[in-house]
Amino acid sequence: MQILVTGGAGYIGSHTLVEIYKAGHTAVVVDNLSNSSKESLKRVAELCEVKEFPFYQLDIRDKETLAEMFVNHKFDACIHFAGLKAVGESVEKPWLYYENNINGTLVLIEMLEKHNCKNIIFSSSATVYGEPAEIPITEQCPKGVCTNPYSWTKSMLEQVLMDVQKADKEWNVVLLRYFNPIGAHKSGRIGENPNGIPNNLMPYITQVAIGKREKLNVFGNDYNTADGTGVRDYIHVVDLAKAHVCALQAIEKQCGLGVYNIGTGKGYSVLDVVKTFERVNDLKIPYTIKSRRPGDIAEYYCNPQKAEKELGWKAENDLEDMCRDSWNWQRNNPNGY
Ligand code: NAD
Ligand code: UFG
Numbered sequence: 005m006q007i008l009v010t011g012g013a014g015y016i017g018s019h020t021l022v023e024i025y026k027a028g029h030t031a032v033v034v035d036n037l038s039n040s041s042k043e044s045l046k047r048v049a050e051l052c053e054v055k056e057f058p059f060y061q062l063d064i065r066d067k068e069t070l071a072e073m074f075v076n077h078k079f080d081a082c083i084h085f086a087g088l089k090a091v092g093e094s095v096e097k098p099w100l101y102y103e104n105n106i107n108g109t110l111v112l113i114e115m116l117e118k119h120n121c122k123n124i125i126f127s128s129s130a131t132v133y134g135e136p137a138e139i140p141i142t143e144q145c146p147k148g149v150c151t152n153p154y155s156w157t158k159s160m161l162e163q164v165l166m167d168v169q170k171a172d173k174e175w176n177v178v179l180l181r182y183f184n185p186i187g188a189h190k191s192g193r194i195g196e197n198p199n200g201i202p203n204n205l206m207p208y209i210t211q212v213a214i215g216k217r218e219k220l221n222v223f224g225n226d227y228n229t230a231d232g233t234g235v236r237d238y239i240h241v242v243d244l245a246k247a248h249v250c251a252l253q254a255i256e257k258q259c260g261l262g263v264y265n266i267g268t269g270k271g272y273s274v275l276d277v278v279k280t281f282e283r284v285n286d287l288k289i290p291y292t293i294k295s296r297r298p299g300d301i302a303e304y305y306c307n308p309q310k311a312e313k314e315l316g317w318k319a320e321n322d323l324e325d326m327c328r329d330s331w332n333w334q335r336n337n338p339n340g341y
Pocket of ligand 2: 089130131183208234235297300
């Protein structure tokens with residue numbers, strides 16, 4: 005299949021490009037590089053042993069430029085990663101998040117419809133469950149009250165895409181609710197490259213390990229969890245990338261609407277991650293306990309069985325692999341790309 009990949013230069017997009025090429029598909033990438041660099045695409049091309057990808061540096065909100073790109077290519081499906089994702093920033097600048105994520109997706113849907121490409125895989129998030137009604141979280145679990153504007157954009161866009169599919173059954177819409185992606189490609193050539201101070205746990209840990217940050221702040225040790233720190237379902241980014249390949253297969257079989265949790269089904273605490281990272285990489289990560297981070301939920305992990313049953317997808321890497329590969333990326337690229 006020929007795939008339009010929006011946000012393909014980013015963390016998850018770059019890893020997914022490698023997997024979709026490995027599976028025999030081709031891709032055209034559009035990205036405005038607001039949170040990424042072209043270097044990631046250069047390295048993806050190396051890993052895929054292709055000279056380069058068709059790449060358009062454009063903003064998906066810009067209808068005219070997007071329309072020009074559509075004139076040059078015909079697509080079988082779109083994998084839609086493009087969006088802003090910093091939770092804290094979304095609280096400070098909600099309008100920016102609603103404008104970029106929602107407006108961008110609406111323009112994209114219009115263009116896909118116009119060019120008769122009615123197949124889309126959307127990057128959703130576990131945060132649409134809000135404070136989950138049950139753990140492990142199944143897809144039956146009702147969506148909840150989101151704790152920040154970023155998460156609301158995911159929740160609202162899920163609704164938009166469900167309504168589009170409901171109105172026109174020619175659409176195939178796959179909503180992948182990612183849990184916590186970490187890790188990097190085994191080669192150490194591509195990985196997560198945050199701007200400034202990392203918001204998320206693993207990039208913060210790897211920056212402590214490389215000496216860029218003094219110590220990790222652990223946000224709260226008084227949660228109702230085994231060791232008091234927050235529990236999450238960490239998923240290796242390469243496993244997550246492979247879920248998109250499986251979703252493309254489902255789309256080829258005209259799946260209609262599909263909603264899937266993409267996680268391992270196992271919950272690990274912040275201190276589990278720190279200890280595993282230290283053990284597999286033979287490093288020390290100094291840390292200090294701080295107060296809880298506003299908006300954080302104590303614990304969540306998913307039941308990923310629906311994805312296994314319907315998409316034939318299952319996570320293969322464990323927390324040790326994730327910690328090893330995250331460090332391998334950081335060690336080989338101390339300053340990112
Ligand atoms: P990322 O920031 O690395 O990648 C997103 C890419 O989209 C970037 O390259 C950015 O430049 C591009 N982009 C943003 N707005 C754009 C626009 N208007 N037009 C064109 N390009 C634009 O983030 P990621 O971690 O790879 O996440 C990919 C998707 O998965 C995002 O939609 C994100 O919200 C979602 N997601 C991420 C996580 C996570 O923890 N990383 C969890 C759940 C869901
Ligand atoms: N944490 C720390 N110190 C840090 C960073 C994080 O203790 O410096 C803790 C958090 O309190 C939490 C856990 O580590 O308990 C994980 O935090 P992350 O920031 O890595 O991830 P979140 O679960 O908060 O959110 C992430 C993404 C969201 C996404 C969500 C579910 O940031 O965009 O996973 O997919 F929606």
